Amino acid sequence: MSTMTHSPAPVAGHEERTTPPTRRTRRYPGGSPLVYAIALVVVALTLGPVLYGVLGGFRTNAQLADDPAGLPDPWVLTNYTGVLSNPSFWQYTLNSTVIALITTTVVVVFGMMAAYPLARYRFRGREQLFLVFVMGLLFPATVAIIPLFILVSQDLDLGNTWWGVALPQAAFALPMTVVILRPFLMALPTEIEEAALLDGATRIGFFWRILVPLSGPGMVTVGVLAFVGSWNAYLLPLLLLQGDMKTLPLGVADFSSEHSADTAGVFAFTTLAMIPALVFFLAMQKRIVNGLQGAVKG
């Protein structure tokens, strides 16, 4: 993590990923059955629990009790339809979506704005200012969680609201965002800026009209990371949200402990809760990997 400021453009990572892997690997042909066998085991262990949950949702509790390792026979849809007709499920999904969208928007807009002068202005104290954000990487949200809970619920009176969760989440996502975006903005050639300024653009105009459009990939990367973080978050929502304001992770955890005997129902609820996230994140997989890789490779 600490080497990440070196990278001129972490997001440039996706360029190298497009080089075909054939070149390197031709000399070690990977066709051996052993490799495929190991790969198969890895896949089975990785996907097994997830698939078991998905299939378990299509079984009855009696089936699960009789033969835990069996397949659905017959396939029943009642668990899934039960969850889908449960208004709480949709309410939780809505809450998760809105909170994640607010978090992402705040992170991307504020992060982009902050990264701009930190990357492209020359002023005294710039590195120190950047350091303030970098230090944030060292502050785990857990450390601040108790005062944060009191600040949001008592002082700001945002206890059971979307904003009460989204704003602190955005604040804690900002350091990583600034740290990823700054080298990205630094790497954009100075010639563009010189040309724009010669043509009479102000620095603010340069930011909105040229830098922001050019930074699409970087913003998508930090945006996806912020969205993932918010969508999966548990601790802060656990302390701040109750009743109808709960997010999906809270809903899943509650459903699991309230209906602990209804294993099939728990599987159905869990499966449906993971679908939107899985689809979105796997579609954005490259971006997530690029972002993490950018943070790691430095």
Next chain:
Amino acid sequence: MTHDVRSPEAVERATARPAASGPARRGRSASVRMRLEILFFVGPALLLFLFFVVWPIVKAVQFSFYRWKGFGPLVDFVGLKNYALVLQNEVFTDAVVHNLVIVVMSIVLQLPLGLAIALLLNRKMWGQGLLRTIIFVPYVLAEVIAGVVWFQLLQPQYGVVDTMLASIGLEGPAQGWLGTPEYALGTVIVVLTWKYLGLAVILFLAGLQGVPDELHEAAQIDGASWWQVQRRITIPLLGPTIRTWMFLSMIGSLQLFDMVWILTKGGPANATTTMATFLITEGTKRHNYGTAAAASVILFVIALVLALTYQRFVLRRDVAEPTARKKATR
């Protein structure tokens, strides 16, 4: 902390490169204008950060010196008593040990497994893209969702794990893997390995993309075996990726909360408490905000010391060998 690893030259270069329009040849008004612009751009992020990150942490330090039940003014100043209470509390010291065990075991398990899988997958094979996606799935799931599914799989007797063990003649513990104090922490670590191995594999694979082919070819011409090439060339060049992954893994392990809360709530008999579950239980269940704050400050200090030590002795090498790094990561 990032700045610490930066050599002075690196800072010099970084500051010199951008900003074609320095304020140097403009007048004083231009400089004032630039300050306003900086304020406009950095202000919102800085305010949000100071308000929701820095201020609560300052408050945590303050709370830790008071006995406070969550309402009324802070009046009952107790000095370092909360710290003494926390450090003498066996539940907390056990939690610190659990965190450290998780830190070590995560690396001990995930590093060799992750490396092996990454080296295995880093070749042309059928379904490679699909494989990478599949390996990434557990990482993408929320810890809560993964935890709830595993909780069901690990139910004593009628859970699928115990059923499968029974089918090969083995028997799970009567209270279940999560319900038996001797096994609970190990079980949590296994689930964590399942959840986070994909991240290690994906990062290592990305790092492997940067290892130049020429090295492999040269080594091969010199008669090196596949294994020799991996051990002497690939893995050393992957060093920076591995070291930084380890750092991320350690910091994550120290903060662990979600998975433990879902699987065991810290039980049975406090066998799986972490510093985070301890401070949440103290704070929100028992309303001992002072002791909870003291625990969080201790967590922070442990994380900070670990981070700075690791940075000082391990990560610094990556800066000392910039050429090797460039090759490995570009």
